[in-house]
Amino acid sequence: MLVEVLGPVRLTTVEGAPVPVPERKLRLLLAALVAAGGEPIPADALIDRLWGESPPRDPRAVLRAKLSHLRSLLDAAQPGARELLERTPAGYRLAVGPDAVDAGTFATALARARRLDAPVRTAEALREALDLWRGQPYGDVRDEEWLAPVVAESAQARGDAVELLVETLVELGEPQEAIDAGMPAVPLHPGRERLIGALMHGLYQLGRQHEALALYESLRTRLADELGIDPGPHLQGLHTRILRQDPSLGPGAAREPAPDVPARTNLPAETAPLIGRHDELEELGRLVDASRLVTLTGIGGVGKTRLALHVARARATEFDRGVWFIDLTELSPTPVGEGGHGERIARSVMSAMGLIQRVAEVGAPDPDDALHRVGEALGARTALLVLDNCEHVVTEVAAFVAELLRHAAGARVLATSREPLGLPEEQRDDVGTLSTEPGDGEPAEAVEFFVARARAADPGFVLDEDSTATVTELCRRLDGLPLALELAAARIRGLTVDALLERLSDRLNLLRRPGHGVPRRRQTLRGMIDWSWSLLSETERAVLRRLAVHPGAMGLEAAETICAHPSENRDSTSAERAEVVDALTSLVDRSMVTMISTPAGARYGLLESIAAYAGEKLTEAGERDAVAGRHLDHYLDLVRRADRGLRGSAQRDWLMRMEAERVPVRHAFHESVGSQDGERAVALVLGTFWYSWMSGRQADLHGDLAAATALPGPRDRAFASATTLAAALDLGAGGGEARERITAALALFGDDAAARAEVQWFAGMAYLAADLHDEGERLVDDAVDLLIRRGMDWEAAVAACQRDWVIVMDRGEPPRGLPDGRDPESVLRAVGDRGYGLALVVGVQYCVAEVEGHAERAADAADRALEICQDMGFWSEAAYWRIVGAISSLRSGDLPSARRRLEEGRALAQQVASQHGLGFADQVESMIARPEGDVDPRRRR
Numbered sequence: 001m002l003v004e005v006l007g008p009v010r011l012t013t014v015e016g017a018p019v020p021v022p023e024r025k026l027r028l029l030l031a032a033l034v035a036a037g038g039e040p041i042p043a044d045a046l047i048d049r050l051w052g053e054s055p056p057r058d059p060r061a062v063l064r065a066k067l068s069h070l071r072s073l074l075d076a077a078q079p080g081a082r083e084l085l086e087r088t089p090a091g092y093r094l095a096v097g098p099d100a101v102d103a104g105t106f107a108t109a110l111a112r113a114r115r116l117d118a119p120v121r122t123a124e125a126l127r128e129a130l131d132l133w134r135g136q137p138y139g140d141v142r143d144e145e146w147l148a149p150v151v152a153e154s155a156q157a158r159g160d161a162v163e164l165l166v167e168t169l170v171e172l173g174e175p176q177e178a179i180d181a182g183m184p185a186v187p188l189h190p191g192r193e194r195l196i197g198a199l200m201h202g203l204y205q206l207g208r209q210h211e212a213l214a215l216y217e218s219l220r221t222r223l224a225d226e227l228g229i230d231p232g233p234h235l236q237g238l239h240t241r242i243l244r245q246d247p248s249l250g251p252g253a254a255r256e257p258a259p260d261v262p263a264r265t266n267l268p269a270e271t272a273p274l275i276g277r278h279d280e281l282e283e284l285g286r287l288v289d290a291s292r293l294v295t296l297t298g299i300g301g302v303g304k305t306r307l308a309l310h311v312a313r314a315r316a317t318e319f320d321r322g323v324w325f326i327d328l329t330e331l332s333p334t335p336v337g338e339g340g341h342g343e344r345i346a347r348s349v350m351s352a353m354g355l356i357q358r359v360a361e362v363g364a365p366d367p368d369d370a371l372h373r374v375g376e377a378l379g380a381r382t383a384l385l386v387l388d389n390c391e392h393v394v395t396e397v398a399a400f401v402a403e404l405l406r407h408a409a410g411a412r413v414l415a416t417s418r419e420p421l422g423l424p425e426e427q428r429d430d431v432g433t434l435s436t437e438p439g440d441g442e443p444a445e446a447v448e449f450f451v452a453r454a455r456a457a458d459p460g461f462v463l464d465e466d467s468t469a470t471v472t473e474l475c476r477r478l479d480g481l482p483l484a485l486e487l488a489a490a491r492i493r494g495l496t497v498d499a500l501l502e503r504l505s506d507r508l509n510l511l512r513r514p515g516h517g518v519p520r521r522r523q524t525l526r527g528m529i530d531w532s533w534s535l536l537s538e539t540e541r542a543v544l545r546r547l548a549v550h551p552g553a554m555g556l557e558a559a560e561t562i563c564a565h566p567s568e569n570r571d572s573t574s575a576e577r578a579e580v581v582d583a584l585t586s587l588v589d590r591s592m593v594t595m596i597s598t599p600a601g602a603r604y605g606l607l608e609s610i611a612a613y614a615g616e617k618l619t620e621a622g623e624r625d626a627v628a629g630r631h632l633d634h635y636l637d638l639v640r641r642a643d644r645g646l647r648g649s650a651q652r653d654w655l656m657r658m659e660a661e662r663v664p665v666r667h668a669f670h671e672s673v674g675s676q677d678g679e680r681a682v683a684l685v686l687g688t689f690w691y692s693w694m695s696g697r698q699a700d701l702h703g704d705l706a707a708a709t710a711l712p713g714p715r716d717r718a719f720a721s722a723t724t725l726a727a728a729l730d731l732g733a734g735g736g737e738a739r740e741r742i743t744a745a746l747a748l749f750g751d752d753a754a755a756r757a758e759v760q761w762f763a764g765m766a767y768l769a770a771d772l773h774d775e776g777e778r779l780v781d782d783a784v785d786l787l788i789r790r791g792m793d794w795e796a797a798v799a800a801c802q803r804d805w806v807i808v809m810d811r812g813e814p815p816r817g818l819p820d821g822r823d824p825e826s827v828l829r830a831v832g833d834r835g836y837g838l839a840l841v842v843g844v845q846y847c848v849a850e851v852e853g854h855a856e857r858a859a860d861a862a863d864r865a866l867e868i869c870q871d872m873g874f875w876s877e878a879a880y881w882r883i884v885g886a887i888s889s890l891r892s893g894d895l896p897s898a899r900r901r902l903e904e905g906r907a908l909a910q911q912v913a914s915q916h917g918l919g920f921a922d923q924v925e926s927m928i929a930r931p932e933g934d935v936d937p938r939r940r941r
Contacts, residue, residue, distance in 0.1 A: 001078035003094075004102045005034055006154065007134025009141060011077040019077045025050055026073070028141050029066050033085070033094035034101055035150045040091035042599040043871065049146050060834075060871060067092065087870055090599060102132045103154060107286070110161050114289045115318075119168050126165040130181075133158060157290065159189040166198040175202035186215075190222060193235045194409060200235075204242050204249055212242055233375070234409045265316050265323045266352055267309060267386075274310045275452060276434055276445030277303070284311050284429055288384075288414060291427040292405055295390075295415040298431035299591040299607065300528045301483025304416035305388050307431060312386050312414065321383035321410070326352045333392040333535070342400030345393065346370035349385060349400075353377070371400060375407035382410035390417035391590070392535055398423055418532060419589040430591075433480035433607070436472065446475035449482060453489035461492055470497045477504050479607040484525055487511035507612055529613045532592055541617070543583040544592055544606075548614035549627045552663040553596065553605030559584060561634040562627060600660035628671070635661070635668040636680060639687025646690045647794045649832025652872050658691040659873065669704060678713020682722045689725065694836050696876020696912050702729045717755050720748035724759040728766035742766070757786035761799035768806045777803065781819070788820055794831050797824040801840035808847040815844050835872035839865050846884075859888035879909035879917040883924050890928060898928055 002012040009027040011019040021027045032041060032049045047059045056062045071082035084095045098104025109129035116122045136142055137154035162185040169178035182199045189195060196219050203212035216231070216239045223229050230236070241249055274281075287294045288311060296304040309325065316323045326348050347370045349355075355377055385404075390397040398421040401413050405425065415421060420428045434446040443451075447463075450471060454461040463471060474497055478484040488500055488511055495503075503510050512524040533541065546563040547554070554562070563584075564577045584604055587593040592610060596603045606614060618624050638661060645654035658665070665688060672681040685704045692701040705726035713719065724745040731738035742763050749756035764779030780803045787796035801824050804815035817824055828837035846861035866881035868874075882905030889898035902924055909917030 001074070001081055001096075001100065002102060002105075003030070003034055003096065003100060004134070005031060005138050006102045006106060006132050007136070008139030011073060013077050019073060021070075021073060023069075024140065025066060026070055027139070028144065029070055030094075031138050031141050031144075031147060033092065034103070035147060036093065038093060038095060038097075040086075040088045040093040042091040044599075046092060049144070064867065064871075089873060089875065103137070105129075106132050106161075107157060110157060110164075111286055111289045113161070113164065119172050123165060123168045123172065126161055126168065130158070130161055130165065155188070159185065159192060159195070160290070162189070163192055163195040163198065166195060166202065170198050170202045170205065173205075175205040178202040179206070190219070193219070193232055197235050197238050200238060200242065201249060209242060209245070213239070216242075232409055233407055265312075265325075267313055267316065267323060267325050270309070270313065272452070272456070274306060275449045277307060277310075280307060280429075280431065281311065285314075287427045287429055288315070288412065291425065292412045293401060293415070293421070293423060293425050294413070294427045294429060295417055295420050296429050296431050297417055297420055297589075297591055299433075299481070299610070300418060300532055301481055301525075302431050302433055302591075303482045304431050306482075308386050308388065308414050308416050312384060315384065319382040319384050319410075319412075321378055322353075323384040323386070324349070324352050325386045325388065327388045328393055328397070329389045331393050334394075334396055341371075342396050342398075342403060343370050345387070345396050345400035346374050349374050349387075371403050372407075375404060375411075378404075378408035378411050382412070383408070384412045384414060387413060387415040390415050390421070391419055391532075394419055394421060397421055418535075418591045419586075434475075434482060434485070436476040436480045444472065444475065444480075446478075446480035446485060447471055450475055450485045450489050453486050454492045457490050458493045467497055470501055474501045474504070477501070477608060478507070479609060481607065481609060483528055484511055484609055487525055505612075507609060508616070525609060526613070529610060532590065533613070533617075535590070536587075536592070537583075539579050540583045540586055540590075540592075542621075543580055544587055544610075545614045545617040545621060546623065546627050547593065547604065547606055548611045548618050549624070549631050550664050550667055551608075551611060552667065553594070553603035554664050555601055555603060555657075555660060556581070556584070558631075558634055558638075558661070558664065559604050562630050598656075598660050600656040603660060631664075632668050632671060632680065635665050636683055636687070639665060639684055639691075642691060643687045643689070646694065646836075647831070647833075649834075651833060651835045655691065655694065655835075655873055658688070659695065666700075669708075673707050673711065676711055678708065678711030678719075681708040681711055682713060682718050684708075686718060686722055686725075694874060696874070696914050698729070699913070699915075702726075705729065715748070717749065717752065720745060721755070721759045723748065724763055728759075728763040731763075731766040731770055738766075739772075753786055754790050757783045757790065758792070758795065761787070761795070761802075765799075765802050765806070768803065768810075771810075773807075773811075777807075785819060788818065793827050794833060794837065797827040798837050798840060800824050801837070801844055804844050805840070805847055808844060808851055812851050815848065835868060836874065839868045839872070839874065839877060842868065855888070855891050859885070859892075862888060875908055875912045876914040876917060879905045879912065879914055880920060881905075882908060883917065883920050886924050887927065890924075895928070902928065 001014060004010050004012055009031050010021055011030075013019060021030055028050050029046065032046060043060060043063060047055055047063055050063070050066070051059065067085060071085050074081040074084060086093050086095050098108065106129050109125055109132075113122050113125035113129065116125060137151050137158075138147060141147065142151045162182060166178045166182035169175070169181065179199065179202050182195060182202070185195065186199070196215055200212040200215055203209070203215065216235065219235075220231055223231060231239075238249075284294070284296070284307065296308055298304050312323050312325065326345075328345070328348060331344060331348065350370055350373060353374075355373065387397060387401075394417060397415065397417070401415070401421060402423055404411050404413065420426060434444075434449055436444050436446045438444045438447075442448075447468075451461070451463050474488065475485060478488060484507070491500060491510070500510075508524075508526040508529075512526075533544075536544065543559075543563045547559065549562060560577045560580045563580045584593060588595045588604070592606075594605045594607065596605070618627065639658075642654045642658050645651070646658075665684070669681060669684045669688075672678075672684060685701070685708045688704075689701065692698065692704075705722055709719065709723050709726050724742060727738050727741035727745050731742060746756060746760060746763065761780045761783035764776045764781075764783060767773075767776030767779060770776075780799055784796050784799050784803075787793075787799065796818060800816065800818050804817070804824075807813045808815055818827065825838070825841040828841065842861050842865040846858055846865060849855075849858035849861055862881055862884045866878060866885060869878040869881055882901055886898045886901035886905065889895075889901055902921060906918065906921040908914075909921060
């Protein structure tokens with residue numbers, strides 16, 4: 001099967017037969033999934049891309065119908081391909097590789113063509129690639145705003161292919177074929193000077209000098225009218241040579257020799273093999289092929305230089321003017337407030353390429369305009385400049401590169417920097433740390449790197465069964481950062497890996513090495529971070545150190561609250577909320593802060609080594625207590641808002657938000673426990689109760705309630721609630737004294753029956769789960785009455801559904817619903833609950849169908865419950881319903897489907913650590929092993 005987007009969006013069978021995608025919304029859906037490149041897209045994002053500001057009444061239901069239709073089309077293109085459209089916790093994804101999409105096949109073919117050194121083979125490869133195009137990319141959906149960057153990138157790649165084909169055909173002495181291939185592309189790419197130049201050359205070779213000059217004049221007029229500029233020097237020179245009828249342009253003429261600079265390189269020799277980085281090398285090679293400016297960004301010590309040099313060495317023969325390495329480390333930082341004009345960078349380039357020496361050899365003065373001299377020397381010939389360590393002179397580098405790319409048509413730049421250059425044509429490639437997770441039968445890249453460096457320091461070092469776990473943990477604690485791993489490995493002659501790991505709390509002083517031929521800032525981990533710190537503004541430093549109050553990542557709202565300083569206390573290191581956003585953006589660009597995009601928004605965090613350094617700065621600034629207080633207060637406010645939000649129409653949004661905030665919330669809770677702050681600990685655990693329950697984290701909840709209620713603090717209503725819930729969970733887990741504790745806890749409410757009702761029904765459910773039906777039903781029924789009187793409809797409906805589930809499954813009685821005659825489903829829909837409450841309603845419908853022996857109705861209810869749980873992210877519940885689906889398949893005689901559903905459910909239960917789900921899976925596995933048997937439905941929940 002092939003997904004085709006280089007023209008009208010459609011599918012094609014393995015045999016090449018087209019499978020039309022008949023509806024525009026389906027084409028939009030398929031386009032969105034393809035454009036994501038295999039990454040998951042949240043349902044909300046898909047809804048926005050399909051309907052924008054005019055969604056249908058129930059957009060999620062309609063989206064599911066569209067997805068189902070698309071799965072049918074995938075099956076029509078290739079049996080079983082419906083499984084490629086996957087639903088993941090992060091959203092929907094089309095799990096196909098680049099070669100299963102014509103755009104990916106085209107990109108691979110173009111990259112291959114660029115690497116070929118035989119013009120005949122290059123032309124063949126380019127013709128094959130261009131044959132994949134059937135019209136405008138993405139057909140009738142290409143005008144969607146969200147798709148515009150992808151469409152533009154596809155069109156740009158097509159223009160690159162046509163341009164290279166025309167140049168190659170002219171070089172092969174086939175000017176007519178070049179004209180036929182290139183002239184139709186001129187209206188689509190009217191500003192491509194290389195394309196125009198190649199066509200002018202081809203026309204001249206055919207004796208059509210007048211047409212070649214007219215083509216130039218058309219471009220010159222357009223550039224002057226629209227941009228106020230002239231064509232570049234290479235095209236101007238070609239124009240002049242055509243006017244002079246330069247014989248070197250005629251048919252069969254040899255390619256223009258490089259007049260000034262020999263094809264050579266100054267790349268330093270490789271001192272150690274590159275370890276890992278296979279995916280990064282492939283991606284970087286693709287970017288260097290596709291763009292004239294690529295910047296490798298990343299934190300200091302991550303390996304940007306090594307990666308850039310590896311790629312440059314591999315391509316040293318591809319550039320007729322050579323590949324040049326220019327280390328900018330020794331340049332002093334650009335003075336604050338000065339943008340620079342790139343002259344210092346140009347002089348560094350001239351020095352590296354020997355141009356200053358060559359100017360002196362011919363008696364010319366050292367040029368004042370170094371920028372112009374570099375551009376003139378390179379001209380239209382191809383060259384690759386590797387500009388290393390640009391971060392302290394980034395504005396000067398940007399000015400130089402902008403001029404170079406404009407005046408030297410064949411020049412390409414590969415830069416390394418801790419922040420991007422900020423030019424429009426720049427392709428940024430973020431270099432991450434080495435993986436600390438092992439691959440398929442292979443050690444983790446970070447471990448492999450550490451072992452290689454350790455053996456260089458001590459040839460007797462051996463990674464054995466005893467030390468593997470320690471080395472792996474050491475690499476993880478050092479974030480897989482190559483410089484940190486290298487510095488740690490250098491200490492291996494005097495310290496064991498166990499000793500190294502034990503002393504990582506002092507990593508900034510521990511990780512150092514003697515400096516022979518190594519820049520000072522690379523001799524210690526502290527020195528590397530000091531260098532980056534010195535380039536930050538005061539506001540950036542304040543924000544960075546305040547982020548260190550929490551070891552994990554945090555959202556933008558948390559960062560603003562925690563890092564901002566109250567305006568009435570402003571000083572030289574304070575930051576308003578608006579300034580925090582600007583500082584965060586800059587710190588991410590400078591690779592000091594990591595940013596991860598999630599369905600709940602961006603998350604900002606620090607590598608462990610950066611966090612250790614910033615934590616020192618936080619203490620030095622005397623801010624730790626104040627910032628820690630803001631951190632705790634922020635998450636208290638967050639969980640209180642989440643507790644309200646989870647009980648209505650915003651339930652799904654708050655589930656995603658709390659999932660993203662889970663680590664910092666738990667950090668805040670443990671801070672409260674550690675400081676013996678019972679009041680805050682109780683408030684945090686109550687605020688997270690419904691999130692923990694809905695997300696299947698009952699084990700966390702049980703332990704947190706016990707810890708919070710054991711602390712000193714006020715014995716108020718909040719404490720009574722937490723104590724009741726803790727005792728209820730104990731009873732559900734078989735705790736012997738839990739009944740007495742529940743009675744005592746409920747008594748703490750005194751006459752406040754309304755407050756008691758919020759937890760009383762949960763205590764009643766614990767009684768029902770323990771087969772104490774009379775007392776359990778009394779507690780739940782009394783609580784439901786009180787909740788209704790208080791207007792707490794969501795709580796009343798949920799309590800009624802939970803009770804009905806038990807009495808239907810355990811006693812075979814019909815559901816009772818609400819005492820005022822309202823239907824729980826209607827009540828839940830009225831308050832906007834389309835998730836947890838609705839799943840309970842459908843669960844009760846499933847129970848009724850099971851007890852009444854309606855297998856088909858039960859299977860349908862189970863499928864609907866599964867769909868709701870998956871859509872909402874209730875993964876523990878989803879695991880349960882997947883396993884129930886296995887029972888349905890077994891009953892219908894579909895044993896393969898039963899086994900598949902069971903294993904999917906078991907895998908999901910393992911993923912979310914659902915002990916109930918795993919136990920249920922074992923039950924169903926025994927059913928499948930003896931298909932004639934069954935499990936009593938009353939034993940399943």
